[in-house]
Amino acid sequence: MNATIRISILAAAMIAAAPAALADSDHRAKALAMMKQDFVTKGQATADRVSEDGLQAICNRTGNKPPEKIAQRLEADQMAAVKYPADGKLMGDWKAGEKIAQSGRGFTWSDEPGLPVGGNCYNCHQIAPKETSFGTVGPSLFHFGKLRGNTADMQKYVYGKIYNAKSFSLCSEMPRFGHIGALKEAQIKHLVALLLDPESPVNK
């Protein structure tokens, strides 16, 4: 799991786990102080990753349940910032996608800056059947294309979801891979193919 993802999960967990007797702001201040003590900048793994952005702040302060109208507006803002490929092609090579889904490398202090970052998808999802070790934070994606089809709309949904999960579900726990610059356009296309290509083992 890369450092950004690990820290954001930790931050969410620590803030959510604080006891109810203290005021919210006290919890937050204590949790942040604790994290800032432990997470120090080392190489490309900068400590500012502990800081939430405005959108995450709304989720953190409302128990992941912001008022619906606000959530819809913010989702629309996130959606408008999704950069779709200029060539209009959203499906790459599922074999390359499987390697990206398997890889949890990248963005840590021990990774060489500039090298491609992994998608770490198995950490939260069941995907292709050959990989039997997977997390269950997210839903199973096995048979995703078989069940949902691979129409232009479905390709667009999956590309956008990987680019920025929060453009569909504001307080999603899925990292915003494209939005934060972790995954590049070609990598996201390969992942779309992994999930939607009829030849991918995901859909066999």
Ligand code: HEC
């Ligand atoms: C930290 C956990 C986590 C990681 C890592 C993660 N996801 Fe997710 N993902 C989730 C969760 C939780 C959901 C369900 C909530 C939502 O829809 O946002 C989800 C939903 C999805 C969906 C929508 C499923 C549906 O039924 O519409 C897709 C597609 C998806 N993830 C693909 C991926 C891919 C591809 C990767 C790797 C690049 C990935 N995820 C990495 C947690 C994760």
